[in-house]
Amino acid sequence: MLPAVIIVLSAVVSGCFTRPSINHLENAFSVENDSGEVRSEALKRLLEVFGMEDPPHTRGLHKQAPQYMLDLYNTVADVNGVTKDPDLLEGNTVRSFFDKLHSEQIQFLFNLSTVAKTEKVLTAELHLFKLRPQASVYFNRHHFCQVSVYHLLQNSKTNTSQDRKLLSSRLLSVHSAGWEVFSITHAVRSWMSDEGSNMGLLVTVRTLGGSDVDSKLVRFASGRDHHQSKQPMLVLFTDDGRRASSLENTNSDVPSMPLAPKLSGRAGRIARSLDPEDERLPCQRLPLYVDFEEIGWSGWIVSPRGYNAYHCKGSCPFPLGQNMRPTNHATVQSIINALKLTKGIETPCCVADKLFSINLLYFDDDENVVLKQYDDMVAGSCGCH
Known part of the structure; x- marks a missing residue:
């Protein structure tokens, strides 16, 4: 009979120590559930501190940030992200946008739907990377060209003078290369007040005499044919009104x-x-x-x-x-x-x-x-x- 008693006692002991009670399971679930709710609420409140309702969805396509934005960040912030000087940045938000059109012409379209209507537009800039002339046309009698940026007023393939409004224009050296920045603040402000008016931008290149310049002589990098680091970009400086009396x-x-x-x-x-x-x-x-x-x-x-x-x-x-x-x-x-x-x-x-x-x-x-x-x-x- 002794072995049978030992077996019964073992079963009872095993049942007492390895099988948790219903109350224990409910308490454990409650603690875990409360912890999850606390974490969820805490992250929600933290997002509110950063002015967001939900974290951005990057869809796993973690692209490289534009070098301009990286350089700007390093200019205004130290290695810990702390602001070096509160007067270095105009407003409190800077956004960069890539061209969505990828046109064969020097024509660009930027989607500004992520900008809140409440944000005040301070400055808007079009950043274009000017390429060097191709070797076959490098030696040319033209040394300067007139580069103009227009706000397209309607969706038209003719792009006549009535279909566009001049935003910025200046002389550039034909043989130069690098980033060129044009102010387009007026156009972006109109786009923000009326989203339907965003027909894009058109860039023209003329000789000093007003004639067209050979496209092989003066070239700008496009998002379709060139590296991401040289893509046309719109940079927008805004203030979202959240500045505190720090x-x-x-x-x-x-x-x-x-x-x-x-x-x-x-x-x-x-x-x-x-x-x-x-x-x-x-x-x-x-x-x-x-x-x-x-x-x-x-x-x-x-x-x-x-x-x-x-x-x-x-x-x-x-x-x-x-x-x-x-x-x-x-x-x-x-x-x-x-x-x-x-x-x-x-x-x-x-x-x-x-x-x-x-x-x-x-x-x-x-x-x-x-x-x-x-x-x-x-x-x-x-x-x-």
Whole structure:
């Protein structure tokens, strides 16, 4: 009988320890479900901070960002994406668009449907890459040409003077090569107010005498026949009205951002918090790294891969020294708290007293590359308030 008893006990023990109860399963599912809902809500709120309802859909076609946009990003932002100088960028958004027409003529069409109607158009530029003349026609009596950019007023193959409006015109050397930039702000503003008026742009090349120039002599790169790095491009500078009254703008003596401490491993990619006993440490700035790869946004964000937002933590004990950057109000509150003059008055709080903006370079839904500046994203310094 002993072996049978052992078998029965084994079955009972096994049933108790390996088979979770219904309540346990429900609790585990609830915790997992709550965690998923919290993550979903958190990412939704983070997208709102970046002015988006949903993350862009790149469809796995992760193209290379135009060199102009990469250079512009590096001009306005440091390696962490923090703005070098808030006055370097006109507005807070720069968008690049590639030609959708790929015409045999020097004619271009740009789809601006991703630009919100509320955005204020500040400047619009047509970027064209001028190629060198072909060798067979290099030696020519013409040294300069007149290049003009027209706004097409109606969809017509004749392109007569009545069908177009001059936007920009200037002399170019026939033998030069490289990027040429033409202002087309007026046309883009009209397109934004009336989407149906966007019939595209036409570029003409004439001699100083007004006759047509040999197409082999003056050539511009097209999206159909040349490398992506030389494609015709429209660059749009706008302001979306989201600029905040940032604390950095209220301080004329904005200090340079101190370098973040070098962190290793996963600990370097998450916020490190103080132990309860460390609350006695004075108010200070601590790392808070936002990793776009961990969030799941690395597929559409070009730069930065993440950034250090920092956070403020610590105590504001009496007496408050100037190193704690206290406001007059915080100093008075600290005194009232220390003297117990009024019941229920707490010590001042350790908060960010200087904020910096960051820049994001990313692909939108139409695979255009956008450079956007976001205010109040990085704690520059902490103080007792």
